[in-house]
Amino acid sequence: MPGFEDPLSSSRMLSSSVSSVSSSRQASNIAKSYRQAAQLFLTRRLPEALSTIEPIIAPQSPAESPNGVQNGTHVEPAPIASASRGTRIKVWSFYLTFLNAVVELGPEEGKHAFGSTKWKALVNKTRDGSIWEEVVRDGYHNSEGDVDADVVIGLATLLLTHSPNQKLNQSRLETYLSATANPSFDIASHMEASLTRRHSNNNGTSTPRDLQTRLKLLELYTLHVLPRNEEWEYSREFIMMSEILDDERKEAFLQALYGLKEEKLNAAVREAELQKQQQEQLEQRQKEDEARRREAIRAEDERRKKEEDVRRQPRPTSSSNTNPSDPLNKRLASPPNRHTGSGPTTSSRPSRTPAKRPQEPPPNLYRRFTHLFAFFQLTIANMGQSVSSNPMAALRMMLFLLAFILAFARRDLRERVQRILRQAWEKVRRTAGMGVKVSYI
Known part of the structure; x- marks a missing residue:
């Protein structure tokens, strides 16, 4: 009837209005949380930034029905799953940047900031790649093909690092590339996707920005990920078969791929050469050390040999220490002459050779007197032997000495001899003086 509104239509309108208000309020809360977390991150308050961003990216607790009854084990999706495309990209890009900063803190600083368990959990999800599964599950209703391309780029870069x-x-x-290779532009499919996610998601190349994003994904995949896995040939084939790349871009990608491969080969060659040089230097140092060690051993052997030669040399006897120029030593070394009536003659009996004495130091005044006394003693002994062996020669010697003493006992004879000696000395002195004057002239 006219004037009455359909109750079902009114209920739908009311539900739509409430849903619109709720979505608007949730979007406002997400934006506010994102701004606060970004501000805390810029001031390096990382734990506070994590506690601020986690409520909007983590699943909610089991929801209650309107009559207050729990909905079993059903878990509400994370608030970010129902946000707009721009908000999703901002929040997930921030979270990936945050995880990169957490890993770069290092073990000591990271454990101090978050605690050992929390820091290890954040690092592990980054290194083992479980963050990718978390983003797909909590942010995109477990549909990997619906993930925004910018978020995929962030995930791939994080894992690549x-x-x-x-x-x-x-x-x-x-x-992801397989799921988005043939994007669909059917309005019905977009309406169907909007019933589940309340937003449209276009991962194709319908706009220049989408094309640039797609090219960035191909670059990461073909020029970074595949080369890290040594998939050089597969990367080349993928570039050649790509429908997104034109001929000019394919040539640029292939040149970059060849450059990367050549650079890696050159790096391997340089590394091998460096290892070879290090090995050669190590061997050279070892040879030098071995040569020095052998030289030290040889020098030590020579020193010991010289010491042994010095110890083995015979010690010099007393005769070698005696000065041969000493008249006393000459007299001791040569046998005494025997005199006959007509003149000195050689004794028919050989003199005794003195026994060897131990090595003695060079003679001093005391030793000289000792040698002189021994000489007199030896002379007296020889005279005794001469008297016993040749009495006539001894008698003639005694008569000669007696005549010499009697002659020098006369005073006039002594004075005459002294005068003759003085005259001779005076002549010698004058001759020496004339020689000195002539040398001066």
């Missing part, structure tokens, strides 16, 4: 194995990164990118 911190993951030791790029197999998972390659698998995820291949799944």
